Amino acid sequence: MSSATGKKFPMHRLSTIFVAAFAFFLFGVSLLAQDATAGLSSPATVVGRPVEIVVTVRDARSAEVPQSLNLPGLRIELLGRSTRFEMNNFKITSSLTYTYSVLAQQAGEFDIPAVEVRVGDKTLKTNPLRLSVADASAIQSPQGLPSAPSPQVPPSGGQAPRSNGRPYFGELVLSKKKAYVGEVIPAEFRYYFNSSIGGEVGDRPNLVGEGFTVQKLANVPKREQIVNGENYIVFAFQTAITPAKSGPIEIPPAKLEARLQIPGSAPAGFDDFFRQFGGVAPPGMFTNMQEVAIETAPTSLEISPLPKPGRPDDFSGAIGKFKMEASVSPKKAGPGDPVTLRVVISGQGNFEAMGAPALVGDDEWRSYPPSEKFQSSDSISYAGEKVYEFLLVARTDQQQTPGVRFSYLDPDTGKYEILTQNPLPVQARAGQSPAQTTDAAPDQKKTDAPEPAPTPNRAPAGKAGGASSWTSILVHPAFLIANASLAVIWILVLLVILIRRQAASPSGLRRKKIQRIKAALAVLESCPEKEFTSRAVACLLTALDTESNPLAAGALLVSLAVDDQTKAQLANLLSRDEELKYSVGGAMVPDQDTRTKILSALKKIPS
Amino acid sequence: MRKSSSIALIALLCIFSTVLPMRGDDLEQARDRFAHGENESAVTFFEKHLQSARPSSSAYYELGQALQKSDKEAEAALAYRRALLLDPRFAPAAEALRQANARLGVSPSASTWQARWAEKVPSDPTVLFAAVAFWFGAFLLLSALALSKKRTLLFSLASVLLVVGLASCILAAFTDPRILEARQAMVMTLSGTSLFKVPSEDAAEKITTLNQGSTVKILSARGRWFHVELLGGQRGWFLQEGITPVIPSA
Numbered sequence: 001m002s003s004a005t006g007k008k009f010p011m012h013r014l015s016t017i018f019v020a021a022f023a024f025f026l027f028g029v030s031l032l033a034q035d036a037t038a039g040l041s042s043p044a045t046v047v048g049r050p051v052e053i054v055v056t057v058r059d060a061r062s063a064e065v066p067q068s069l070n071l072p073g074l075r076i077e078l079l080g081r082s083t084r085f086e087m088n089n090f091k092i093t094s095s096l097t098y099t100y101s102v103l104a105q106q107a108g109e110f111d112i113p114a115v116e117v118r119v120g121d122k123t124l125k126t127n128p129l130r131l132s133v134a135d136a137s138a139i140q141s142p143q144g145l146p147s148a149p150s151p152q153v154p155p156s157g158g159q160a161p162r163s164n165g166r167p168y169f170g171e172l173v174l175s176k177k178k179a180y181v182g183e184v185i186p187a188e189f190r191y192y193f194n195s196s197i198g199g200e201v202g203d204r205p206n207l208v209g210e211g212f213t214v215q216k217l218a219n220v221p222k223r224e225q226i227v228n229g230e231n232y233i234v235f236a237f238q239t240a241i242t243p244a245k246s247g248p249i250e251i252p253p254a255k256l257e258a259r260l261q262i263p264g265s266a267p268a269g270f271d272d273f274f275r276q277f278g279g280v281a282p283p284g285m286f287t288n289m290q291e292v293a294i295e296t297a298p299t300s301l302e303i304s305p306l307p308k309p310g311r312p313d314d315f316s317g318a319i320g321k322f323k324m325e326a327s328v329s330p331k332k333a334g335p336g337d338p339v340t341l342r343v344v345i346s347g348q349g350n351f352e353a354m355g356a357p358a359l360v361g362d363d364e365w366r367s368y369p370p371s372e373k374f375q376s377s378d379s380i381s382y383a384g385e386k387v388y389e390f391l392l393v394a395r396t397d398q399q400q401t402p403g404v405r406f407s408y409l410d411p412d413t414g415k416y417e418i419l420t421q422n423p424l425p426v427q428a429r430a431g432q433s434p435a436q437t438t439d440a441a442p443d444q445k446k447t448d449a450p451e452p453a454p455t456p457n458r459a460p461a462g463k464a465g466g467a468s469s470w471t472s473i474l475v476h477p478a479f480l481i482a483n484a485s486l487a488v489i490w491i492l493v494l495l496v497i498l499i500r501r502q503a504a505s506p507s508g509l510r511r512k513k514i515q516r517i518k519a520a521l522a523v524l525e526s527c528p529e530k531e532f533t534s535r536a537v538a539c540l541l542t543a544l545d546t547e548s549n550p551l552a553a554g555a556l557l558v559s560l561a562v563d564d565q566t567k568a569q570l571a572n573l574l575s576r577d578e579e580l581k582y583s584v585g586g587a588m589v590p591d592q593d594t595r596t597k598i599l600s601a602l603k604k605i606p607s
Numbered sequence: 608m609r610k611s612s613s614i615a616l617i618a619l620l621c622i623f624s625t626v627l628p629m630r631g632d633d634l635e636q637a638r639d640r641f642a643h644g645e646n647e648s649a650v651t652f653f654e655k656h657l658q659s660a661r662p663s664s665s666a667y668y669e670l671g672q673a674l675q676k677s678d679k680e681a682e683a684a685l686a687y688r689r690a691l692l693l694d695p696r697f698a699p700a701a702e703a704l705r706q707a708n709a710r711l712g713v714s715p716s717a718s719t720w721q722a723r724w725a726e727k728v729p730s731d732p733t734v735l736f737a738a739v740a741f742w743f744g745a746f747l748l749l750s751a752l753a754l755s756k757k758r759t760l761l762f763s764l765a766s767v768l769l770v771v772g773l774a775s776c777i778l779a780a781f782t783d784p785r786i787l788e789a790r791q792a793m794v795m796t797l798s799g800t801s802l803f804k805v806p807s808e809d810a811a812e813k814i815t816t817l818n819q820g821s822t823v824k825i826l827s828a829r830g831r832w833f834h835v836e837l838l839g840g841q842r843g844w845f846l847q848e849g850i851t852p853v854i855p856s857a
Contacts, residue, residue, distance in 0.1 A: 337698070338699070393698075466693040467664075467731055470785060471785065472785045472786050479738070490745050490746065493749050
């Protein structure tokens with residue numbers, strides 16, 4: 001830069017002003033994008049061994065940072081500041097670098113919060129950091145394997161990476177190099193790029209090998225790290241390697257492809273251009289774009305088979321370090337109602353391959369295959385908790401749940417451990433579960449491990465309760481037809497009853513009587529003369545409700561509500577009838593006039 | 608004539624004797640495949656069985672388990688929901704649906720008194736009991752009308768039976784999930800389904816997006832579109848391809 005503002009050559013003042021103005025313009029434009037990042041020189045250390053935090057503020061000429069950071073267990077103090085200007089293909093970038101010293105005073109996992117950097121009116125925040133600190137005496141595990149303070153970020157085996165002056169290099173960091181078949185080994189592929197080079201990096205490294213499986217690689221946020229005094233940008237990918245066979249296993253190099261801008265020499269003639277201003281071309285002004293494949297070094301693992309001595313019969317295949325907790329809900333269950341026994345296995349290990357815990361003493365319970373749900377607390381499914389939920393239905397009234405037993409292999413000790421959970425208090429009453437009617441034979445006795453975990457594909461099959469149609473019986477055609485038929489029958493019966501009741505009522509009887517009288521009068525009008533008297537008397541008796549009692553008819557006739565003449569006519573009729581019955585010669589046949597009068601009198605009788 | 612009818616009868620018996628075991632075979636095949644971890648194949652056989660046989664809650668539950676093992680969470684949730692429609696008291700299916708919904712990120716629907724009732728009292732037997740009680744009461748009422756003695760006692764008994772029968776019938780109608788959820792449908796597409804104000808895929812008319820596993824109520828259909836109502840009462844239009852009715856025949 002200083003060479004660009006030289007004053008030795010007034011002849012070229014115009015060119016000088018132009019170059020300076022152009023450079024200033026580019027510098028000004030680059031100031032628009034400011035950001036602050038932080039990186040640790042090592043993500044893991046031991047008590048008493050200092051590491052560094054490098055806070056880089058890009059595109060800023062001045063900034064304010066705190067002199068120290070207060071974090072219990074760590075002493076973090078600002079060591080110094082440096083400014084750096086770079087020019088890449090005519091683009092000038094400036095960065096301020098603040099270096100903090102971090103001295104751990106106790107072991108543990110430390111989350112270093114974001115550092116606030118004030119640039120002019122703006123306040124920038126760096127990314128938070130995580131530092132694993134181990135005891136100085138506990139760097140080596142009992143097996144002599146590198147310790148793994150955090151599965152998320154395996155340490156470099158206590159050693160900082162070596163750049164050997166290379167602008168970029170790769171590294172595979174394994175938490176251990178001796179393991180068991182099926183054990184999950186957290187690993188991290190790291191690719192270091194000197195901060196002086198730019199470019200593009202591929203999505204993820206390519207790793208192909210035999211005898212092991214690799215989980216999907218998880219990106220780790222880009223960070224900065226000082227290696228051998230040089231600032232490197234680290235692209236890291238976390239994964240978990242699971243050996244599938246015993247014996248030595250080779251982890252081949254994992255390639256990450258990148259297109260990098262490697263600093264190069266200026267084209268012919270440009271050196272002369274700068275030399276005439278009395279200087280040389282700024283470093284980084286000219287770069288060459290190169291496509292490179294960065295490889296990690298091949299690594300070998302020593303894999304042992306699972307130890308046979310002491311292996312429990314119900315070993316679930318779990319390898320790691322685990323804890324177990326259990327709870328039951330509801331505490332009271334009605335007849336046939338299920339209770340849920342919730343078993344939580346937490347810790348670190350091969351969660352995805354492990355089987356379910358076994359129930360102990362569940363003869364008096366009907367259990368179903370447990371549901372399982374894994375909640376990982378890291379990106380590689382190594383740490384977290386797995387929840388198994390057993391649905392239990394009491395066969396007989398129960399006061400406590402079955403016990404739970406879970407066995408696993410502790411890879412550090414090489415011994416099998418057994419976690420047990422005592423039965424939990426619960427009040428469950430026996431009853432028929434809806435899904436009880438399974439295909440299983442009723443006398444099928446369960447073993448101590450009723451639903452073996454490795455074969456969870458056992459559903460409560462068979463003829464469970466419930467409907468066998470999507471249509472409710474309420475709207476089923478057969479049901480509707482049956483009810484309609486019953487309704488018709490009911491209505492018909494009701495009609496019959498009502499008619500009969502109506503007929504038996506006084507009004508019904510009266511109507512019936514009127515009908516009888518009318519019919520009798522109609523017959524009387526057209527009957528033979530000899531039968532007239534007897535039929536007329538019968539009609540009168542009907543009207544008087546005495547039926548076949550002519551003697552009573554005489555008494556009734558007196559109180560009949562008709563005029564005297566009518567009464568006389570009717571009395572005369574009765575006497576004619578007696579005369580006809582009892583006289584030897586018989587009574588005279590009534591003439592037409594008499595018949596008309598009798599008929600008229602009969603019609604006057606009130607019904 | 609007699610000979611031809613005999614042949615027809617024998618032919619019918621032969622057909623029945625071959626068809627009926629085939630139905631059972633599908634279910635047995637499905638269970639066998641499922642027990643051996645061949646979940647995709649088990650799903651095929653369960654579906655085949657359910658297409659030919661009467662629906663059963665256990666078959667749908669087992670189908671749901673096989674679908675779940677095949678990483679088809681939404682389909683599994685639908686199967687569990689169907690199992691519960693047929694038998695709301697099927698506790699394992701209810702638990703499995705709850706877990707499937709949790710995995711799908713679908714919030715569980717609020718527990719209604721109808722659902723709680725249906726979990727305790729089976730609908731169809733209730734209806735049958737109600738019908739018997741109602742008609743017994745109805746004919747007892749006729750007897751009371753016809754007879755002249757003990758009419759008060761008969762009337763009282765008939766009234767009680769009529770009221771109990773009618774009330775039970777009405778209760779069953781209001782609590783049977785097959786009636787209540789007859790028009791329910793479930794969002795099956797992985798990316799969810801968008802709800803529009805009008806039957807048009809115009810982005811400006813989009814109201815919201817429902818996650819996979821969400822349920823809606825179908826109000827009507829128009830071409831490729833369903834007019835639906837969300838649980839909160841909001842109404843809109845969905846593309847039919849995105850949702851599946853809970854009751855297969857609906």
